[in-house]
Amino acid sequence: MSDVLVTMEGVEKTFPGVHALSQCRFELRKGEVHALVGENGAGKSTLMKVLAGVYLKDSGRILYKGKEADIHNPRAAQHLGISMIHQELNLMPHLTIAQNIFIGREPRQAVKFMLDDKAINDNTQQLLDMLHLKLDPRTKVADLTVAKQQMVEIAKALSFNAEVLIMDEPTAALTEAEIDELFRTIRRLREQGVGTVYITHRLEELFLISDRVTVMRDGQYVGTVNTADTNRDEIIRMMVGRTIYEAAPDIPENGKQDIVLEVKNLNRGRVLQNINFHLKRGEILGFAGLMGAGRTEVARAIFGADPIDTGEIYVQGKKAHIKSPNDAVEHGIGYLSEDRKRYGLTLGMDVETNVVLAAFRKFLGILGVVNYSRTRLTAEEFVKTLSIKTPSLKQKVKNLSGGNQQKLVIAKWLIADTDILIFDEPTRGIDVGAKSEIYKLLNDLAHQGKAIIMISSELPEILRMSHRIIVMCEGRITGELSSAEATQEKIMKYATERGGIVQTNGAPASAAV
Amino acid sequence: MDISIGTPKALPRGLLRSDATQRLLAFAALIVLIIVFSLASPNFLQFNNIIGILLATAVNGVLALGVTFVIITGGIDLSIGTVMTFSAVMTGVFITFWQLPIPIGLIGGIATGAFAGFINGTIIAKMKIPPFIATLGMMYVAKGLSLVISNLKPIYFNDTPGFREIVMGSALGSVFPEVEVLQIPNAVFFLFGAALIASFILGRTILGRYTFALGSNEEATRLSGVNVDRWKIAVYTLGGVFAGLGGVMMASRLNSAQPALGQGYELDAIAAVVIGGTSLSGGEGTIMGTIIGAFVMSVLVNGLRILSVPQEWQTVVTGAIVILAVYLDILRRRKS
Amino acid sequence: MDISIGTPKALPRGLLRSDATQRLLAFAALIVLIIVFSLASPNFLQFNNIIGILLATAVNGVLALGVTFVIITGGIDLSIGTVMTFSAVMTGVFITFWQLPIPIGLIGGIATGAFAGFINGTIIAKMKIPPFIATLGMMYVAKGLSLVISNLKPIYFNDTPGFREIVMGSALGSVFPEVEVLQIPNAVFFLFGAALIASFILGRTILGRYTFALGSNEEATRLSGVNVDRWKIAVYTLGGVFAGLGGVMMASRLNSAQPALGQGYELDAIAAVVIGGTSLSGGEGTIMGTIIGAFVMSVLVNGLRILSVPQEWQTVVTGAIVILAVYLDILRRRKS
Amino acid sequence: YAQEATPEATEEAMEEAAPYCTPEIQAEMAAMDIYIPVISKGFQHQFWQAVKAGAEKAAEDCGVTVTFEGPETEAMVDKQMEMLQTALDKQPDALVFAALDSKAAIPLLERAQEEGIPVIAFDSGVDSDIPLATAATNNIAAAAAAADKMAELIGGAGEVAVIAHDQTSRTGIDRVAGFTERIAEAYPDITVVDVQYGGGDHLKSTDLAKAIILAHPNLKGFFGANEGSIIGVLNAVTELGMEGDLVVIGYDSGRQQMDAIIAGIEAGAITQDPIGIGYKSVEAAVKALRGEELDPEIDTGFHWYDATNIDSEDIAPLLYE
Ligand SMILES: Nc1ncnc2c1ncn2[C@@H]1O[C@H](COP(=O)(O)OP(=O)(O)OP(=O)(O)O)[C@@H](O)[C@H]1O
Ligand SMILES: Nc1ncnc2c1ncn2[C@@H]1O[C@H](COP(=O)(O)OP(=O)(O)OP(=O)(O)O)[C@@H](O)[C@H]1O
Ligand SMILES: [Mg+2]
Numbered sequence A: 001m002s003d004v005l006v007t008m009e010g011v012e013k014t015f016p017g018v019h020a021l022s023q024c025r026f027e028l029r030k031g032e033v034h035a036l037v038g039e040n041g042a043g044k045s046t047l048m049k050v051l052a053g054v055y056l057k058d059s060g061r062i063l064y065k066g067k068e069a070d071i072h073n074p075r076a077a078q079h080l081g082i083s084m085i086h087q088e089l090n091l092m093p094h095l096t097i098a099q100n101i102f103i104g105r106e107p108r109q110a111v112k113f114m115l116d117d118k119a120i121n122d123n124t125q126q127l128l129d130m131l132h133l134k135l136d137p138r139t140k141v142a143d144l145t146v147a148k149q150q151m152v153e154i155a156k157a158l159s160f161n162a163e164v165l166i167m168d169e170p171t172a173a174l175t176e177a178e179i180d181e182l183f184r185t186i187r188r189l190r191e192q193g194v195g196t197v198y199i200t201h202r203l204e205e206l207f208l209i210s211d212r213v214t215v216m217r218d219g220q221y222v223g224t225v226n227t228a229d230t231n232r233d234e235i236i237r238m239m240v241g242r243t244i245y246e247a248a249p250d251i252p253e254n255g256k257q258d259i260v261l262e263v264k265n266l267n268r269g270r271v272l273q274n275i276n277f278h279l280k281r282g283e284i285l286g287f288a289g290l291m292g293a294g295r296t297e298v299a300r301a302i303f304g305a306d307p308i309d310t311g312e313i314y315v316q317g318k319k320a321h322i323k324s325p326n327d328a329v330e331h332g333i334g335y336l337s338e339d340r341k342r343y344g345l346t347l348g349m350d351v352e353t354n355v356v357l358a359a360f361r362k363f364l365g366i367l368g369v370v371n372y373s374r375t376r377l378t379a380e381e382f383v384k385t386l387s388i389k390t391p392s393l394k395q396k397v398k399n400l401s402g403g404n405q406q407k408l409v410i411a412k413w414l415i416a417d418t419d420i421l422i423f424d425e426p427t428r429g430i431d432v433g434a435k436s437e438i439y440k441l442l443n444d445l446a447h448q449g450k451a452i453i454m455i456s457s458e459l460p461e462i463l464r465m466s467h468r469i470i471v472m473c474e475g476r477i478t479g480e481l482s483s484a485e486a487t488q489e490k491i492m493k494y495a496t497e498r499g500g501i502v503q504t505n506g507a508p509a510s511a512a513v
Numbered sequence B, C: 001m002d003i004s005i006g007t008p009k010a011l012p013r014g015l016l017r018s019d020a021t022q023r024l025l026a027f028a029a030l031i032v033l034i035i036v037f038s039l040a041s042p043n044f045l046q047f048n049n050i051i052g053i054l055l056a057t058a059v060n061g062v063l064a065l066g067v068t069f070v071i072i073t074g075g076i077d078l079s080i081g082t083v084m085t086f087s088a089v090m091t092g093v094f095i096t097f098w099q100l101p102i103p104i105g106l107i108g109g110i111a112t113g114a115f116a117g118f119i120n121g122t123i124i125a126k127m128k129i130p131p132f133i134a135t136l137g138m139m140y141v142a143k144g145l146s147l148v149i150s151n152l153k154p155i156y157f158n159d160t161p162g163f164r165e166i167v168m169g170s171a172l173g174s175v176f177p178e179v180e181v182l183q184i185p186n187a188v189f190f191l192f193g194a195a196l197i198a199s200f201i202l203g204r205t206i207l208g209r210y211t212f213a214l215g216s217n218e219e220a221t222r223l224s225g226v227n228v229d230r231w232k233i234a235v236y237t238l239g240g241v242f243a244g245l246g247g248v249m250m251a252s253r254l255n256s257a258q259p260a261l262g263q264g265y266e267l268d269a270i271a272a273v274v275i276g277g278t279s280l281s282g283g284e285g286t287i288m289g290t291i292i293g294a295f296v297m298s299v300l301v302n303g304l305r306i307l308s309v310p311q312e313w314q315t316v317v318t319g320a321i322v323i324l325a326v327y328l329d330i331l332r333r334r335k336s
Numbered sequence D: 001y002a003q004e005a006t007p008e009a010t011e012e013a014m015e016e017a018a019p020y021c022t023p024e025i026q027a028e029m030a031a032m033d034i035y036i037p038v039i040s041k042g043f044q045h046q047f048w049q050a051v052k053a054g055a056e057k058a059a060e061d062c063g064v065t066v067t068f069e070g071p072e073t074e075a076m077v078d079k080q081m082e083m084l085q086t087a088l089d090k091q092p093d094a095l096v097f098a099a100l101d102s103k104a105a106i107p108l109l110e111r112a113q114e115e116g117i118p119v120i121a122f123d124s125g126v127d128s129d130i131p132l133a134t135a136a137t138n139n140i141a142a143a144a145a146a147a148d149k150m151a152e153l154i155g156g157a158g159e160v161a162v163i164a165h166d167q168t169s170r171t172g173i174d175r176v177a178g179f180t181e182r183i184a185e186a187y188p189d190i191t192v193v194d195v196q197y198g199g200g201d202h203l204k205s206t207d208l209a210k211a212i213i214l215a216h217p218n219l220k221g222f223f224g225a226n227e228g229s230i231i232g233v234l235n236a237v238t239e240l241g242m243e244g245d246l247v248v249i250g251y252d253s254g255r256q257q258m259d260a261i262i263a264g265i266e267a268g269a270i271t272q273d274p275i276g277i278g279y280k281s282v283e284a285a286v287k288a289l290r291g292e293e294l295d296p297e298i299d300t301g302f303h304w305y306d307a308t309n310i311d312s313e314d315i316a317p318l319l320y321e
């Protein structure tokens, strides 16, 4: 018997208007971490969803341990020992962590239909301890931040003791410490012979964790290489079919520019305490910090998405009363949320509507009649500029890949043409090619005189893009650095005055999963 | 894969295209019903009965138009039936009690509906009460107020000559008095006129766009800087306008405002909307679908009556057809 | 950074805690109503009237229990009112027409409800028809069938001695015949017994867990390998069981099965559930809340009647109170 | 005041009970394939089912076809108009109709007249001379008779209450008005302390009646203005253990009410002759079709019945279980 766990051959999958997978293949061995990379919309998630029983393939074969497997639903996949962490969070917010982890296979009491909640909680506690997560199994998932929810998803996937573990961009919402912990866990699993599929856009992670890399492009298999025998540039070339020139954007000096946004003594419960900062014309102001530091809260408070307790906001020197996002837009502030599906897009509507949604008032004739020829032209123009992959302007946004959805959100705010733009994790889940396009875009916007706040959990990105960096911790601003003085170490020092979700004394876990 | 815009101009606009399929299929169901009933009874396809069907559709159709907007936002309006009645009663108050001229009475009636819708919208948007509950409350309030204001008695328009002719007269027919097939009551034109306006609002105006956006993802719409509260109130107010129009049509047709009527109409209207392919979870729907849905309902009821099917069986069949019609629509969508 | 949950073990369990607050607040509203009515009328707090309120709550409360499950899954059941009637009619068929023994008749009645619920669930889960439509269809079908089967006539249980005593007798009272305050009709114990069972199912069993999971995120539940179709069917079937129980209780109280009754009961039951703090968007809810909600409704109606408030005003007040009660609940949640 | 509540008109109506439709007429009609739709005010209630039974009996006797339909509630004026319109579209030979709102129906009745379709009204009249005859109970007089009985049985003084089915339907309004107005004008020592409406729903009427009884401890009598309402009153009395403490007077019949009357829990009730209404209306339609002159008023009468005469020949045929 060979050590091949999964073989997928000739897999085809079409969605209405999209040929998502064509003649795709993939192979996973025992005890390897197999990275799957490709541009947004390349079909990575779709291929793995076929393996996990979420989508039915149109044709092709899946061999599991050498035998043809019929994976027609998620349960069938679970029975085979295939477990998947989805790109989108798939949790029940009203249930507790423990209830989420054991959904579908709850321990029962002597009477079969009765639940044994103590066992659920105890087992979960063990699991969380093993991952060094300081979480109470009885906490409702709705009360957790995205990052913590992601960790719960990971804990859940691990709890299956699966032989095949698929992780679709698990680190997109995580910070360094958590990623370290995750990698430790993955390595431990590798030793136990688990085969892990690891989808990511953070190419540097490939070299930290993966054994082999498979590259996909436009729904097709491009190739598989041993990580040890390749390098970043080669992978990028395989992904995009060309070389990407990753020049550091120039950061123009802008010390003399006027202040367009000033925030004074912003307070909101324990989440935001005494936030004071200003933003200048043409400036990119980076917001760094660990997850839960309160950066999103700052953005939402400025944008009027959440009510504030106290504090003042000045736009162009004048005091602004921002009670709702509508007020914010009227004051020329735009906000791109970190969770595009929930807060950024009307997924059931088409591309055209989504890109003009924040700027409809610009396309109105008498009686509130929408000038569709103008919305179409504008949408077309921006879809082209940002090279958003979509079969047509009338494609429903939910059928676009994650990265293209993100570009759409950006297009939306570019059309709204606000002077102040707050980008919350603008490159989360975006491929390298698109990322460099977005960096360039941010730069151009700053050059055009827009004032930009960029919230990011990726330190290299923050360091590369920002004129100035504000570091937050626990709802307070703990430091400010100019681009010249900023380094990863300094930022981390400000950002980690106390431990994160992962215990810092994390002893290497030896217990078996 | 087709990068960027592909051939947008070659394709008919996506939204329109899917609408077209939808219309075709719901329409097919309607045609099947009509064929079955025509074969089963020679009385079904006579001119008078067709007019009867059109008339029976008029009020429910107009109500359904308003609910279409509400349902596309992902909401529901249980109050339209009794708000319709309330509007009819207020029309009676204006015209019969206060002796105001007919046009003012009609506008007053419609404004009453709009006002009730505005209250619905305000409760929903500002107090964050789920639409089901807010409009359930309004259903009771409007019902009670209709009875209180009318003093539990129908208000008659017998002393207002011409009131009945507003919907029951035939403006077209009076131009061609000798052509029988043109003796179509105005109610029918009210229905199709209202449908055209609704279609225009939904398809061409900002209100229509936001109606869809609210239903698709309200939070994302809010975070796009749209004043969702205001637009939500506008949608429910619009629903109220159609309920008010239904009310004055009802009053004109019966030449009286019947205060006890109305409850239950909301279910027929909602059924029409959903049969017409509008999704209760919001974000999609068409006016054409709603009109066809309304006709499916009234052709069904009329046909069963023409066939003298016992009433209790009519109820059973109606229930089954509602489910079936929606199922067909779902099958169609799954295919596409 | 103190990201994790502070002192988890010091806090009471999250779910329980929020339940407790919810109960307390809905309960407070109930108490306020009771105090107001007691002050307004000396007749309100007499023993017989309290029993009257309890009895008036019994059927609606039992129906509301079933709907609670359905609503927690994010669904709705508009058919419970007429399914209740259908169950009552079938109980009549079993006991009066077929002369089956009472226990079998009762079980048959409840099974009828369960069957209707099962059909609802199947249509919803397998045919993917929205609950609103599926149960709207079932509402009509059950209503029609009740009339058909009973041949439009009430079915009497006069020849079945002891049938009326099932809910109207007082098992407790007969043990202590001389103590007046213990002469509590069995219906009350049925209600509380059913509530206990419902509470147990919701809180302790696998069905309860999946009820919450379905309402919280159905897709995630499905991706976790749960057979969501099967559990959804189970939830609607359970709703049907409670409707069936309501039906036999109704039949016993009226000593007859009245085939024309039932429509409209679903709205009262849904209102009770929502007043009790269960969210129509699913994922949360409690049995205790529903019971309190049912009492709020019946205390309100009873109090207004005791005060001889004219009916049309009762309707207005009921509407306003429904909105207000839900608003209070929303305010509470926003605070917490 | 009148001890015998039955007005003369009723006696008259009872006399001409000889069936009109002989086998010859039956054959004649059958040959013509006559169709007569009956549009009623309702169909789910026992009363209307009894009317239907009468109409179907007449149809059988006279060799014609009838269909019977009515809206679900008496509020549904427009639904009834649609039924009427559909009925006319079926090109009937005659029409039998009970208007929920007589004014609203006039245009359609005019259409019937134009098309030469004879119209017979029943239950309550139509404000028009189109119907050739009207077979109806005078609900006001009937309820007034109930008031007289009530006064007699409670000794001419005290508090009484009323539960009716509907505050807007003609029958609901007439019966409540007939009762309360009679009390007001003839019995100054009697007060009607409460009038409430239970929609004809037995369960709601029960809870309602209970609340009224408890709110008015001195209540001496209770009038239930239709079957559902009186069953509610009876249930309330039974559940409160007050059998015999209250004078309960009902309307119409039905098994439970009849049992209660025999058991002495209910003093008695007013019954109409629903079967007769149905029968006579269809019969009148046949007469009209045969070109006969019709008596425009067919009073089908009402009767007081109690434990003493419930089994009598006069009453028993009027009651339905
Ligand atoms: N449910 C669906 N319906 C229609 N089209 C879909 C659906 N899911 C995915 N697609 C399309 O299939 C293609 C592949 O998408 P997929 O999500 O697999 O990409 P991906 O490689 O995971 O991209 P990303 O890195 O952005 O997540 C895309 O063009 C996408 O628009
Ligand atoms: N739904 C919630 N319920 C309770 N607390 C929350 C919730 N969401 C966020 N918080 C808390 O609010 C604080 C700020 O969170 P926020 O999301 O603003 O952080 P962030 O810096 O943007 O981090 P991230 O990288 O996760 O977006 C944290 O303490 C977090 O625990
Ligand atoms: Mg993906």
Ligand SMILES: [Mg+2]
Residues within 6 Å of the ligand: A292, A295, A296, A297, A338, A424
């Ligand atoms: Mg954030």
